[in-house]
Amino acid sequence: MRIGSAKETYAADTALFDSATQHAWVAILLVALVTFPFVVDDYWLYLACLVAINVASTAGLNVLTGYTGLVSMGQAAFMGLGGYTVAILQIRFGTPMLLNLLAGGVVAMLAGLVVGLPSLRVKGLYLAIATIAAGVLAHFIFSHYTSLTGGTGGLTLPPAQIFGLELDDSFKLYWVIVPITALMLLGVANLFRTRIGRAFIAIRDRDISAEVLGIPLLPYKLLSFAISSFYAGVAGGMFAYFFRAVTPESFPLLMSIFFLASVIVGGMGSVLGSILGAVFMTLVPEVLKLVVGWLPLGDNAMLVLSPVRTIVFGLMIVLFLIFEPHGLAEVWRRVRRFFHLWPFKT
């Protein structure tokens, strides 16, 4: 806790941002996010949009895995459902972007409710396998329901439009994707100030005790699945608008593992962890490429160092798991604690 910031009310105690310093940092972050597109090139804008999409999906998975303790390997499939819903609505009906994204989220949410049903009976690895099955099923539908999904060739979307403006590049999409992600993060952060969020945490910590305390497990577990897959669906919809193409191979099992790794590396049960995890997993390979590019190794640098870069990335994840199992969020908290308590030793 920050020195000299005693809480006098419950509201103050549960506030998302509890001090003037934090408000100032949030304001700085907002200004940075607004000015960012004007000072960077297309490459960084592309990465910013990609990070935002991944943050949204990771935040959803963190609700399910980090806060409720239910392991899911179906996040990519839910993203696929959202992506395909958005693509079909956009191509066939030309409905507004925001409505399509909402529909993408709802379709994924409904699928999440079905996939979540086994969660009352099975947990841990067993549930993970059940959710993998959902992914396989989704892939089969994407590949074989050709009249709707375009089969293995998938669907190509026209650019999204808002008020007649075509969102056909990263700069324009940034102004939609980043605010939606911010809104979704705010939603998750607020969720855990409510009874529902606390019920999720209680289920994670000990489901039998939670039930004894009056938390009906099935509705809450299903609700957690629903929220998580809704987030994945919206993220998948943004993915579809961003890449303007969806195919069955756009949402592989490896993508689900990517999000699970983001949750673990970032920090389970933490909104900040979702952000840091997704940023880490998306940007570290790119940053490593930049570092490799700086090394004066001549024309064959890429050939020699590409595998090294992949090894370094893998190693970084392993080292994180060994030395900081609570994830990047804990590192962040430790750094903050250092400054809060400075000049006293933490």
Add this chain to the structure above:
Amino acid sequence: MITKRTLCATAVATLAALTLSTSALAQKAKVESKEDIVLGGSIPMTGVFAFAGIGVDQGIKDYLTILNEKGGIKGRKVRYVPEDTAYKVDQSMAAFKKITSQNKVNLYYGDSTGFARTVNPELERAQSMLMTGASFAKELSDEKKYPLQFMVGPNYSEMVGILLQYIAKTKPGAKIALVYSDTEFGRDPVDAARTDAQRLGLSIATEIVTPPASVDVSAEVIKLRRADPDYTIFHGYVSAPIPEFINQAKALNLKTAFMGTFWSMDNSTVMRMGPNVDGFLGVMPYRYYYDTEGKAPMLERIRKMRPEYQSTAYTQGFLSAMLLTEAARRTLEAGNELNGKNMKVALSSIRDFDTGGLIGVPLSIKGNSIPIGRIYRADFKQQKMLPASDWINLQK
């Protein structure tokens, strides 16, 4: 004594100095090469397609070395700017964005069908680039949908078409089995194969779909035995499960002849399948590294530059660079602006072009693909793919 703090400070200072000096050098290089023509590349140097990406990368580099030694294109050097993609569409797009935002790119090499599809709107928006790549998907042959892209060879449907034409000539009325992976890559030529087979009087005895790179194919081989085809065409694989099919078929004394398409036809890939692969047939749009028949000065040059065997992916990269830069050369020589549309028009003006023997016949470009290929047969004793037919041109 060196304290932790001193060590950290030294490390930070060194890193900062290195960063500043290298960025200064990079900036200087950028200024110096302002007039260069840039060939960007989303190249899979890691990941499942790295076996091909490394060859493609070297092929592009070597052709540009030869071109630049001769003075480049109208005095302008061609600079190659690749980025690794790990064969992932999002990383390929990141590479594209990075390369195009830091360089004025006119020519581009992409690594997959997914990337070609995803980048297409960007190409059309920029209108400044001509692109080719590693994909031979039929979809990319659509000139209206992909006006600024082309492929260096026949599309997958045309590859199977070449195989079927060879079969129809060698054994009229033959029975064919199609074995393909349950992927976009695998399913790509299937519809066209059915139509072509019917047109050529061949019958499709069975179609077998497997997961990509599957290992256990016993049930599929039994299905194959029941169908008893004269020829079995594999598509959508690089290697597995082809060797498993061939070994089990051999054990069951099946008489079918096995065939493959481009990505399973590299000499080293085929020979790694083992002795049972002897007689394996397949379509190849280019001459192999070691081919000595006919006049092939470019192959001789390659052999001089690289005395060790170079894969067919290398040749694909080499030829991609050759055709991309040829389009740029023709555009500049016509006094036109170097943009995507002009370069595509220039590319389409190529008639009876001599590739220096990389392709055994002069090539003319009509549309987005070059439907020329030849059937090669594996000779395990010689460890070589040897010609089994003349060059087959579907344009004729």
